[in-house]
Amino acid sequence: xxxxxxxxRPSTTQSADPxxxxxxxxxxxxxxxxxxxxxxxxxxxxxxxxxxxxxxAATNPPSFAAPxxxxxxxxxxGTGGGASPWPSLINSTVASLASTLLVLxxxxxxxxxxxxxxxxxxxxxxxxxxxxKMLPVVAGLLPIYLFAKNxxxxxxxxxxxxxxxxxxxxxxxxxxxxxxxxxxxAIIEAAQIDGAKLPTILTRVVAPIALPGIAATSLICFIxxxxxxxxxxxxTGVVAETAPVFLTGFITxxxxxxxxxxxxxxxxxxxxxxAGFAAQDKLVxxxxxxxxx
Amino acid sequence: xxxxxxxxxxxxxxxxxxxxxxxxxxxxxTRAPLLPALIFMIAVTQLPFVATLVIxxxxxxxxYPDARSFTGFGNYTEVLTDAALRKSVxxxxxxxxxxxxxxxxxxxxxxxxxxxxxxxRGLVRTLLIAPFLVVPVAAALLWKxxxxxxxxxxxxxxxxxxxxxxxxxxxxxxxxxxEASLVWQWTPFMMLILLAGLQSRDHQQIEAxxxxxxxxxxxxxxxxxxxxxxxxxxxALLGSxxxxxxxxxxxxxxxGGLGTANLPYTVYQTFYQAHENGLASAxxxxxxxxSIIIATFALRVVSSLFREEVSRA
Numbered sequence: 001x002x003x004x005x006x007x008x009r010p011s012t013t014q015s016a017d018p019x020x021x022x023x024x025x026x027x028x029x030x031x032x033x034x035x036x037x038x039x040x041x042x043x044x045x046x047x048x049x050x051x052x053x054x055x056x057a058a059t060n061p062p063s064f065a066a067p068x069x070x071x072x073x074x075x076x077x078g079t080g081g082g083a084s085p086w087p088s089l090i091n092s093t094v095a096s097l098a099s100t101l102l103v104l105x106x107x108x109x110x111x112x113x114x115x116x117x118x119x120x121x122x123x124x125x126x127x128x129x130x131x132x133k134m135l136p137v138v139a140g141l142l143p144i145y146l147f148a149k150n151x152x153x154x155x156x157x158x159x160x161x162x163x164x165x166x167x168x169x170x171x172x173x174x175x176x177x178x179x180x181x182x183x184x185x186a187i188i189e190a191a192q193i194d195g196a197k198l199p200t201i202l203t204r205v206v207a208p209i210a211l212p213g214i215a216a217t218s219l220i221c222f223i224x225x226x227x228x229x230x231x232x233x234x235x236t237g238v239v240a241e242t243a244p245v246f247l248t249g250f251i252t253x254x255x256x257x258x259x260x261x262x263x264x265x266x267x268x269x270x271x272x273x274x275a276g277f278a279a280q281d282k283l284v285x286x287x288x289x290x291x292x293x
Numbered sequence: 294x295x296x297x298x299x300x301x302x303x304x305x306x307x308x309x310x311x312x313x314x315x316x317x318x319x320x321x322x323t324r325a326p327l328l329p330a331l332i333f334m335i336a337v338t339q340l341p342f343v344a345t346l347v348i349x350x351x352x353x354x355x356x357y358p359d360a361r362s363f364t365g366f367g368n369y370t371e372v373l374t375d376a377a378l379r380k381s382v383x384x385x386x387x388x389x390x391x392x393x394x395x396x397x398x399x400x401x402x403x404x405x406x407x408x409x410x411x412x413x414r415g416l417v418r419t420l421l422i423a424p425f426l427v428v429p430v431a432a433a434l435l436w437k438x439x440x441x442x443x444x445x446x447x448x449x450x451x452x453x454x455x456x457x458x459x460x461x462x463x464x465x466x467x468x469x470x471x472e473a474s475l476v477w478q479w480t481p482f483m484m485l486i487l488l489a490g491l492q493s494r495d496h497q498q499i500e501a502x503x504x505x506x507x508x509x510x511x512x513x514x515x516x517x518x519x520x521x522x523x524x525x526x527x528x529a530l531l532g533s534x535x536x537x538x539x540x541x542x543x544x545x546x547x548x549g550g551l552g553t554a555n556l557p558y559t560v561y562q563t564f565y566q567a568h569e570n571g572l573a574s575a576x577x578x579x580x581x582x583x584s585i586i587i588a589t590f591a592l593r594v595v596s597s598l599f600r601e602e603v604s605r606a
Contacts, residue, residue, distance in 0.1 A: 026411065028406055028409055028411070029406075029409065029411025029412060029413075029414075031406060032403070032406040032407060032409075032411060032414070032417050033411075033413065033417055035402075035403055035406065035417075035421065036416070036417035036418075036420035036421050037420065039420060039421050039423070039424055039477065039480070039481070040420040040421070040423055040424075041447075042424070042435055042436070042439070042440055042447070042477070043423050043424065043427065043435075045439060045440075045447050046435050046439055049439060057445070058444070058445040059445055059450075060444060060445045060446075060449060060450050060453055060459075061450050061453045061454060062445075062447060062450035062451075106329050106330040106333055107330060109326030109327070109329065109330070110326060110327045110329070110330035110331070112326055113323060113324065113325075113326040113327040114327065123596070125327065125331070127592060127595075127596065128331075128334075129330075129334065130592065130595065131588060131592065132334055132338045132339075133534060134534055134584050134585075134587070134588040134591065134592075135338055135342060135581060135584065136537070136538050136556075136557065136577070136580045136581060136584055137538055137540075137557070138538075138556070138557050138560040138561065138577050138580060139341075139342050139345055139577045139578070139580060139581045140338060140341030140342050140344075140345060140577075141341075141560070141561070141564075141577070142344075142345060142348065142564050142570060142573055142574055142577065143340075143341040143342075143344030143345055143348065144341050145564075146344075146570075147341075162337060163337065165333070165337075166333065166334060166337035166338055169330060169333065169334060170334070173330060198326065223426075226428065227428050227429050227430075229429065229430055229540060229541045229544070230540045230541075230557070230561065233544075234561070234565060243428075244428060244429075244430040244431075244541075247428070247430045247431055247434060248430060248544070248545070250434055250438075251434070251437075251544075251545055251548070258438060258439065258445070261434055261438050261439070262435075262439060264431075264434075265427070265428070265431035265432075265434050265435055266431075268428050268430075268431055269426070269427045269428045269431045272426050272427070272428055273423065273426045273427070276422065276425070276426035277419060277422070277423075277426070280418070280419070280422060280485075283485070284485040284486060284488075284489050285489070287482065287485070287486070287531070288486050288489070288527055288528075288531065
């Protein structure tokens with residue numbers, strides 16, 4: 001944004017609204033509330049259904065006041081028979097955390113080179129990263145599948161880690177490039193004069209200042225990895241199955257599993273919901289590749 | 294992205310790289326931190342694509358590996374004359390344009406509502422963001438089973454109270470059913486970006502316009518909308534990148550049936566279920582060509598946003 005916008009911000013956030021104390025505002029506030037409730041209703045209904053018995057879940061008209069039970073969750077976690085989701089939840093956690101870590105290791109120095117010590121044609125490099133994001137996943141899926149099959153890497157969680165890293169690296173480089181641009185160059189030059197090498201500068205000088213941005217980047221990489229289905233569906237099977245692949249088991253689920261479907265969907269979404277709510281503002285900035293603040 | 298930060302970025306390369314005595318060494322030292330990420334990206338994304346390109350010229354069904362033969366552009370003519378594939382191109386366009394435009398318009402409306410001050414604004418914002426934070430497969434399952442189900446879904450359950458009809462949503466309007474679920478997921482994303490845009494407006498300018506007698510509509514039309522243009526472009530661009538590639542909703546809600554197979558789903562099916570490696574690759578390459586056309590346009594939009602920021606420095 002412009003310098004004026006940045007300077008104007010403190011005053012706008014404190015005196016808040018440009019048009020306060022308007023009688024019309026109350027009506028529009030109600031409309032906003034209504035919209036919020038309509039958008040949230042499916043999730044609220046999913047949560048309520050997950051605590052109903054399967055009989056009460058599958059009624060028309062819907063049963064709002066039916067007794068609550070944990071049966072749906074018991075069924076989902078396999079204590080009522082059926083496959084346990086734990087291996088898939090653990091796989092998703094490992095794949096998402098490991099690829100996020102790998103993204104940070106690769107993106108931080110790259111973003112540093114692009115923002116603080118710019119290389120020649122730096123915008124070209126930035127655009128190359130972004131353009132890989134526009135290469136559809138299906139364009140490389142088959143060779144990756146054949147490669148994995150021939151090298152025995154099929155159904156291996158580490159293959160997913162590599163692919164998720166490549167999926168998130170462009171976004172991470174872009175985001176961090178914008179976050180690192182906020183680190184004053186003078187501080188880095190001072191550290192260089194004191195004889196600090198790149199790893200020291202990155203960990204001691206840059207990281208502490210850019211930490212909120214780095215945290216937001218990690219969060220978004222984690223969410224995208226956690227959500228990913230196509231790679232996981234094609235490249236994993238029994239051993240390395242992830243949580244979204246586990247959920248696809250419910251695609252043809254009929255009638256009496258509604259509470260279980262709801263419990264499953266909610267449990268798998270929970271890490272993303274929690275992380276997203278916790279970092280709403282940084283999420284926006286990150287998702288728009290740092291272009292919006 | 295502030296003026297202070299972009300200025301040093303744009304300036305240094307000119308003199309640091311020319312005048313230093315050990316210029317070449319320094320240039321490499323500057324580039325070195327970039328290399329791991331660059332090499333990784335080229336290896337993991339570009340090499341497989343080259344392989345896809347090569348495979349696309351072969352007649353190769355993985356169930357008959359011995360019958361593999363070079364067929365030139367045979368796969369491409371087959372793909373281009375295939376009615377199902379041409380249909381999936383059309384479905385992809387309908388899905389992307391429909392979802393991006395609808396969620397942009399709804400997102401703009403919601404952002405304008407949330408830009409005003411009212412009681413519980415923070416909570417409403419949180420409620421509105423939630424759909425974007427549900428895992429896509431879970432969201433698709435929610436719509437398929439919990440909302441759309443003709444016998445016990447919530448939609449027909451609510452219609453029951455007003456004595457409305459009880460349609461079978463997915464069978465009657467399969468593509469609209471998928472689009473509605475995606476609009477529900479992506480509207481919050483558009484709202485978030487546009488809300489950030491609204492909050493970066495110059496409020497003094499708006500006050501001045503109002504003092505000069507501009508109506509609310511005039512302020513929106515001549516001040517807010519032009520200011521939001523780049524945010525609308527950014528939302529459309531990022532939304533398109535993800536929705537063109539949508540697999541989860543199509544796979545979950547209809548499994549590509551009822552004429553809803555989009556290109557990613559068709560390519561997936563061609564090699565994963567029909568084992569036609571050559572055909573799938575040709576289709577994949579065509580998807581890429583289509584994407585390149587969109588991407589050139591999209592990158593131009595982004596780089597204009599980008600240049601605007603640098604030039605403001």
